Amino acid sequence: MNAISKNDLMTLLIRALKTNGLKITEKRQILLNVFLKNPDTHFDFDTLYQEAKKEWPHYGVATLYRNLRIFVDKGILSENIIGNKKYYELKMFNKKKIHAHLICKYCGSIDEYYSPDLVKYIKMIDKKYDFDVYYGELNFYGICSNCKRAIKNDLK
Amino acid sequence: MNAISKNDLMTLLIRALKTNGLKITEKRQILLNVFLKNPDTHFDFDTLYQEAKKEWPHYGVATLYRNLRIFVDKGILSENIIGNKKYYELKMFNKKKIHAHLICKYCGSIDEYYSPDLVKYIKMIDKKYDFDVYYGELNFYGICSNCKRAIKNDLK
DNA sequence: TTGATTGCAAAATATTTGCACGTCA
DNA sequence: TGACGTGCAAATATTTTGCAATCAA
Numbered sequence A, B: 001m002n003a004i005s006k007n008d009l010m011t012l013l014i015r016a017l018k019t020n021g022l023k024i025t026e027k028r029q030i031l032l033n034v035f036l037k038n039p040d041t042h043f044d045f046d047t048l049y050q051e052a053k054k055e056w057p058h059y060g061v062a063t064l065y066r067n068l069r070i071f072v073d074k075g076i077l078s079e080n081i082i083g084n085k086k087y088y089e090l091k092m093f094n095k096k097k098i099h100a101h102l103i104c105k106y107c108g109s110i111d112e113y114y115s116p117d118l119v120k121y122i123k124m125i126d127k128k129y130d131f132d133v134y135y136g137e138l139n140f141y142g143i144c145s146n147c148k149r150a151i152k153n154d155l156k
Numbered sequence C: 001t002t003g004a005t006t007g008c009a010a011a012a013t014a015t016t017t018g019c020a021c022g023t024c025a
Numbered sequence D: 001t002g003a004c005g006t007g008c009a010a011a012t013a014t015t016t017t018g019c020a021a022t023c024a025a
Helices: A006-019 A026-037 A045-055 A061-073 A116-129 A145-155 B006-019 B026-037 B045-055 B061-073 B116-129 B145-155
Strands: A077-082 A085-090 A100-104 A110-113 A132-143 B077-082 B085-090 B100-104 B110-113 B132-143
Touching: A006 A026, A026 A045, A026 A061, A026 A085, A045 A061, A045 A085, A061 A077, A061 A085, A077 A100, A077 A132, A100 B116, A110 B116, A116 A132, A116 B100, A116 B110, A116 B116, B006 B026, B026 B045, B026 B061, B026 B085, B045 B061, B045 B085, B061 B077, B061 B085, B077 B100, B077 B132, B116 B132
Parallel strands: A100 A132, B100 B132
Antiparallel strands: A077 A085, A100 A110, A132 B132, B077 B085, B100 B110
């Protein structure tokens, strides 16, 4: 196994900042670190804000809003709106790039789903509509297997 | 051709209101009529508000917000968030139900796309993840054919 | 040094709510 | 009539902006 360490990932992220002409500030590192600590999570604004404040109590909302926007623009984070909330995730972790979210209406869990069929499907859109897809948001709402099981048990 | 007339569609919508225990008020009819007038359009709040005000100058924001939420909850309208805006469309027109939006980053146009492959794709998710999909939002961002052509001409 | 970044507070937007009045069934 | 719906204004929530101070390069 050659899993990439969190330190390595941070190095990559810092390189990404440099590449984009952004300064490596402590506030930005704190933010990116929140993502690194929990790579599979989709964070909403409030959670990010609370987590950032744990590291730096004076972290300002404006700073967070500004950096989120910059990071999304520069392609470091992706933004996904589910329900009424915006969720952010490190694009780095989604080498799969375009993936789908499976959102459970019962427990609110957000899982990711990816398959080569999705790529095939997108290529088909390109061809059929002469539309160049370069990014996609796919949200499927439904009931996850855990909740299905729980519901069945309740009915017993 | 047996195209359904707008009157018929309004009748269906009114029936939908009744079925859901909602009163048939003038304000609601005005709102639904905005959608009927332009069936293929995805309306944002401001556009809906302006259109409603044309028919009833005192139409209030609260009324519009409330009715939009009710209609979305009852499944009469669907809500889709693109960029920072919420867009609404009559579900009635989307018998296809789950369809994708092709959003052009240049001109902002929003086209709809549907194919049986999408249905197949969703069924696969059901099976593979044991996740019951009952609704989906799919937004693909890219460049539409018109803009591609325009860009090519500019480069000449 | 110098332009980018930050925190704070204020401003601008977006959305919801309380309430008196109106109206659909 | 009576519950539901509406408009207005006020309250909240969300996001952006101006600006002086600070910081990274």
